[in-house]
Amino acid sequence: MKPITSYLDLRRRQIGADPPSSALAALSALVAVLVVSPMAWLVWQAATVEPARAYELILSSQTALVTANSVALMLAVTALSLLLGVPLAVLTTRTDLPYSRLWTVVAALPLVIPSYIGAIAFVGMFGPGGEVDTLFGATLPRVDGLRGAVFIVTLYTYPYVFLTTRAALLSTDGSLAEAARTLNASRLDAFRRVTLPQIRPGIAAGALLAALYAISDFGTPAFMGANVFTSTIYWEFSGFAVEYAALLALQLVAIVAVVLVIEAGIGRDQDASGGTDRGQPIRLGAWTWPAMGFVSALGVLTLVVPVAIFTGWLVRSVGDPIPSLAFQPEFALNSVYFALLAAFVACAFALPVAYYSGRTNSLASRVIERATYVGFAVPGVVIGLALVFLGTRTLPSLYRQGVWLLVFAYVVRFLPQAVGTVRSSVLQIDDSTLEAARTLDAGPIETFRRVTLPLIMPGVVAGGILVFLTTMKELPMTLMLQPVGTNTLVIAIWEAQNALAYRYAAVPALLLILISGLTMVVMLRQEGYGVT
């Protein structure tokens, strides 16, 4: 058991031991430049707006309103995700909750469902004219506007916090908290003063992803009629005023930059405690049933409701067939193919950045790591258009030939999910291990390949799977950049919804949940992330 105060020493030693080479720094910088490059298009577009008009746009009361709404959405979703995600993570890792494997899967699975599909299902179940209304003549209070968006986005975003907090809990030493208990600290006190500081970086990492997802989401706020920043960007797009949209998107980036700097402060001093002793599980006693009831209720709301609604659409097909919307197996294959490619490339991009920033504590490494998060906060349609421009100007003959540009687009948006998880596992490498390898005359590359890589592999796989899952449910960039005529599961759902023929959305939606769900289970079985 290590005294907490030794962490800083450990960290210093780590950094001193094996200073990353300048080649690694250059590689990381290259990745950062690549994924931030679409922002150049935004700046270039925004610069064409007349100064007076730009001033007017930025300072208009409408912009002020949507900024306030977006920030409120982001803060509320983040806070609620913390309230759901952290206790659930503690519940499934540190208590004697029965069937904790099952509850872990239930708590993580909502991440695989696109939130706007969750919204449609929720209204279809509980809204007026929905299933509950038809069966029992009752409807829930109207869920719409900003509150509705907060509610739905939280339900499908909190798993970010759950997963990262869970990973942090699994990799920190539970016996520390027990020691605190022997010193007469109450359980809550021990959690607050010992465990929480240990897992704080993990929590912050998940909270950041939830926050960025919330502020960049368009589909759910639009469905709920919430007037947020992304609505304004889309509004300008719909009037073909791309330069206004670009200017507004830059403003969004500025807000996000503030968030990134703040989070950098909270998430700092990520420690390397590698203890696996989780200590005695907390006994729930009388709380066992309420705890299981709570997770079940959440699972019903986030998982059972959409699946039930989609199945309902499927079995109640009454209209004339619409052959053009018929399901084809290649939709699923395409989705999986795109998502796998995105996952692999994202991991390859994430490795240098995560390794560099995990083992160097310089301003440059912080900036490079933070820079990879920017794309996650920009709406997909904006990144998509930027890459349309850049792709046609750099490699016109390859534009929309193959999937390279689409995969790059996914990486631009979803890279931070891989950077975050890989970086956490880099931080957990005990420095003495690497020193041992070096004393055995292993060169830096051999050390990385034979020692470091195996150690961080769980983090790499987890990051890859997160990218896989978010790519599976991505819509706007896929519609824009996929090889012409290639359909995916989410495109099929979108087309069915456009046609108001929801029965054709059922099979792709159920398959999306099935494939993503199985992938999620694989992820949770990963060592270090494991369902234990």
Added chain:
Amino acid sequence: MRRATHGRPNRRRFLLATGAAVTGVGLAGCADENGGDPTGNGDALADDGTGSDDHGDDGGAGSVADAEPMGEPVDSTAVSWSDLGELEGELTIYSGRTRDQIDPVFVALEDEYDGLTINVDYDDNDVQVNQLVQEGDATPADLMYSQDPGALNALVDEGLVQGLPTDVVDAVPESYRHPDGLWTGVTGRTRSIQFNADRLADETDFESGDELPTEIMEFATDERFRGIIATRPNSGSFRGFIQAMVELEGEEETRGWVRAMVDDQDVQLFSGGSDQADAVNRGGDDDPIVALGNSYYAARILNEDPDAPIDLAFTENDAGCLFSVAGVGVMNDVDDPELVAGFVRHLLAAEGQEFMMDANGEYPVVEGVDYVGELPNLEEINPPEFDLSDFDMDLRDAQDLLTEEGMTV
């Protein structure tokens, strides 16, 4: 009224078959006001085969307007696919229309011609336009198939589309296409009033849809619509409606209408046409009972459930029943101009028109193909006539008007 293809000594005659079609089909609503020269102004891209100025300048591609005539004149009452030449090769189409609406006609063409492959890219209409603008001439698209003239005009403004063959241009009444033939409407529809028939009778002072006002301006002033009306302001169709209202009623009145809808009627705003129609049909306490939108959404719901409560009404001879078109523009740089020209001809031929009339309940734009369907005839609705490519107020200003009056989503 008929228009033949004579009297243009400097111009080659394209699509002789359509010459026959033009004679047979006739082209009402298309008075010969500019001397039979629809490409008469200086921007004309189709003129004289002298090549093009701002399109197709890489030489290899060639222009669609110069596509070879096809076949011999056919003396029939309507041009049919069988009168047109074979379509062979590969076409790439960017579509802002939805798959369920237009895929059937593409499939029918592919079934008809073994050598034809049509690759279609579907996305939201406005996204397609933005994407085409960013792509410039590097676009893989041969054509843009849009549901909205405003989108096609935006492509014209960016110099991204080229002139259509004169026979195609001549086949379509001028108000349904670009005056210089830079895009053409293919099918038409009117704006409509969607309503939930059950709720209208039970919960409002209207007994039935027959009692709804026939003037769009009243929807903003009649107190009976307060709190129960909705619209979707972010569509090209709605902007066209606003542009039309400005032209018919004046800008101040239009601003007043928008403001009254927002402030007095507390209009519910949707960002998706499907969501709006769904809500009208669903009929929950907070859902709108009446909504302004395109008629085909109701048709889709009724296809899924013939007993659904959603129904349609139309205003008369004002912006509320604006007749607008879905249509195509040909991108500057196409691989096979003959194929593209032939494809557009097929859309405007009798089968193409009837196909979309049946599938989508849309109105034909080529005179002589009679509308058969459940919607009222255009004579009944009597929509005002507009030059859809040239409203007094341009699209940007219409968008700004909505932003300024607070009708945004």
